[in-house]
Amino acid sequence: MPILLREALRTFRRTPLLSALSVASIGFSLFTIGLFALVALNFREALRSVAERVEVVGFVLRGTPTETVMAASQDIEAFPEVLEVRYVSADEALARARAELVEFREAFRDLETNPLPASLEIRLQPEFRNAASAQAVAERLRGFPFVDDVRYGRDWVQRLDRLRNLAGIVGLVIGLAFAVVAMVIIGVTIRIIVLQRATEIAIMRLVGATNRYIRGPFLLEGILKGAGGGGLAVGMCWLTFLVFRQTATGLGTGPVFFGGVEIGLILVFGTAIGLVGTLLSVGRHLRHV
Amino acid sequence: MIRFTHVSKTYPNGVTALRDVSFHVAKGEFVLLTGHSGAGKSSILSLIFAEQKPSAGEVKVSGLPVGRLPAGQIPRLRRKLGIVFQDFRLLPYRTVEENVGFALEVTGARREGIPDRVMRVLARVGLAGKARVYPKELSGGEQQRVAFARALVNDPPIFLADEPTGNLDERAARGIFQLLQDINAGGAVVLMATHNLALVRDTPYRILELKSGAIVYDSAQQGSDAIGPGPA
Numbered sequence: 456m457p458i459l460l461r462e463a464l465r466t467f468r469r470t471p472l473l474s475a476l477s478v479a480s481i482g483f484s485l486f487t488i489g490l491f492a493l494v495a496l497n498f499r500e501a502l503r504s505v506a507e508r509v510e511v512v513g514f515v516l517r518g519t520p521t522e523t524v525m526a527a528s529q530d531i532e533a534f535p536e537v538l539e540v541r542y543v544s545a546d547e548a549l550a551r552a553r554a555e556l557v558e559f560r561e562a563f564r565d566l567e568t569n570p571l572p573a574s575l576e577i578r579l580q581p582e583f584r585n586a587a588s589a590q591a592v593a594e595r596l597r598g599f600p601f602v603d604d605v606r607y608g609r610d611w612v613q614r615l616d617r618l619r620n621l622a623g624i625v626g627l628v629i630g631l632a633f634a635v636v637a638m639v640i641i642g643v644t645i646r647i648i649v650l651q652r653a654t655e656i657a658i659m660r661l662v663g664a665t666n667r668y669i670r671g672p673f674l675l676e677g678i679l680k681g682a683g684g685g686g687l688a689v690g691m692c693w694l695t696f697l698v699f700r701q702t703a704t705g706l707g708t709g710p711v712f713f714g715g716v717e718i719g720l721i722l723v724f725g726t727a728i729g730l731v732g733t734l735l736s737v738g739r740h741l742r743h744v
Numbered sequence: 745m746i747r748f749t750h751v752s753k754t755y756p757n758g759v760t761a762l763r764d765v766s767f768h769v770a771k772g773e774f775v776l777l778t779g780h781s782g783a784g785k786s787s788i789l790s791l792i793f794a795e796q797k798p799s800a801g802e803v804k805v806s807g808l809p810v811g812r813l814p815a816g817q818i819p820r821l822r823r824k825l826g827i828v829f830q831d832f833r834l835l836p837y838r839t840v841e842e843n844v845g846f847a848l849e850v851t852g853a854r855r856e857g858i859p860d861r862v863m864r865v866l867a868r869v870g871l872a873g874k875a876r877v878y879p880k881e882l883s884g885g886e887q888q889r890v891a892f893a894r895a896l897v898n899d900p901p902i903f904l905a906d907e908p909t910g911n912l913d914e915r916a917a918r919g920i921f922q923l924l925q926d927i928n929a930g931g932a933v934v935l936m937a938t939h940n941l942a943l944v945r946d947t948p949y950r951i952l953e954l955k956s957g958a959i960v961y962d963s964a965q966q967g968s969d970a971i972g973p974g975p976a
Contacts, residue, residue, distance in 0.1 A: 458849055469837050658833050661793075662894065663823035664850035665816075 462672035481684025484637030489692040506584040511607040515573040519601040536583035645732040681729020685722040751801035761787035763957045774928040777937040779954035785937035826895030826903040830910035834879040841875040885916025905936040
């Protein structure tokens with residue numbers, strides 16, 4: 456076994472409790488960040504499913520030939536913001552109203568003429584499901600002579616925008632705060648480990664060890680602890696997710712968990728924290744002894 | 745091998761440990777640094793192994809200007825020195841052979857050759873049968889011998905001992921002193937800081953006596969047969 460690995464593992468064997476505590480402290484620190492990220496992820500998913508309902512509806516003037524509307528709808532479909540354009544004829548609109556507005560079924564049945572206009576329902580690309588884009592599409596739609604009126608639920612789309620902005624800012628602030636707290640806890644943990652081994656470092660230097668030689672096992676130990684902490688954090692997030700999913704069944708699409716990329720990021724972040732924290736702590740110690 | 749030229753050392757807290765100290769130690773010499781606690785014995789040793797830098801003057805070890813040595817060069821200097829202390833400074837969770845082998849590993853010695861070299865040096869200090877035990881299972885004298893083995897394993901040309909018998913009973917102290925004499929007989933320069941005058945009395949070695957950071961007596965300046973303590 457290489458000396459580097461042997462020395463790093465020796466610490467785990469020699470001080471199992473301190474090693475376990477440091478892995479746990481890294482794990483719990485990353486768990487708070489991971490948990491927050493999980494909430495943010497699910498909140499974003501929820502917002503996305505709401506945003507899917509953002510659409511611009513253009514009502515067509517009575518008497519407009521269907522061909523004219525269909526031809527225009529192809530132009531509209533070419534707008535960069537537009538995902539899909541659907542033509543809803545007057546008859547279809549009435550049928551839909553009869554099916555959806557049950558309480559007015561009697562009123563609809565006695566109609567002699569269809570009061571509902573035909574319309575174009577325009578769904579936007581995911582990245583354009585916001586108030587500004589919806590308004591831009593609405594303005595362009597108004598430019599078509601056969602368009603009588605345009606609706607896109609301006610109020611609630613604007614509210615959705617505000618909610619998204621707020622969620623972004625709150626998420627960033629809380630996420631950063633958690634990250635700072637995690638870094639501090641991990642930094643303190645690693646510092647304790649370095650101080651606990653100050654005598655060993657002094658003896659190593661006495662017999663002519665280079666700083667590089669001294670740092671090596673510490674860095675490997677930091678990397679292993681960081682990665683272990685990251686794994687622990689992912690495990691705890693998964694358990695929390697399982698518990699939450701059981702209680703949240705029947706709430707529509709249900710909660711989502713991290714994908715491979717996010718899990719990889721947590722592990723890499725844990726490893727990086729272990730590495731950087733050790734590098735700083737040991738480097739500082741070596742400069743001052 | 746070791747040359748101090750007008751060396752002074754003042755610590756950041758304002759305490760002056762050495763004042764205008766000059767001396768030269770030639771190849772093969774055995775030098776006893778004596779004086780009361782705080783006289784500056786340990787400061788001289790710590791300047792030699794570059795734990796401290798002189799505030800003024802120059803310290804040269806094997807021709808190297810130790811006080812001006814870049815940090816990256818200090819490990820190379822220390823590999824040429826064997827250093828032992830009063831408190832042994834062993835790693836308690838490593839066996840005797842691991843404590844000694846460790847000093848070889850840090851120098852990048854070939855791993856295959858380490859066990860043999862460790863066993864040879866343990867035999868030299870009289871601990872061949874204790875390779876697998878931990879320091880806490882040994883007596884004070886034996887622990888100091890492990891420290892000696894660790895210091896000797898790289899065959900250093902200069903051996904520094906800072907109060908090596910300070911924690912030992914008289915019998916163990918005599919054993920350690922004999923070990924130092926053997927090391928010197930093997931060709932290494934030995935510098936031993938001690939206030940145990942009873943132990944070093946009647947020995948033919950050079951004595952440098954320090955008082956308040958200054959050399960007040962050097963037996964080499966008094967004639968080749970000078971022994972015993974100089975003026976107080």
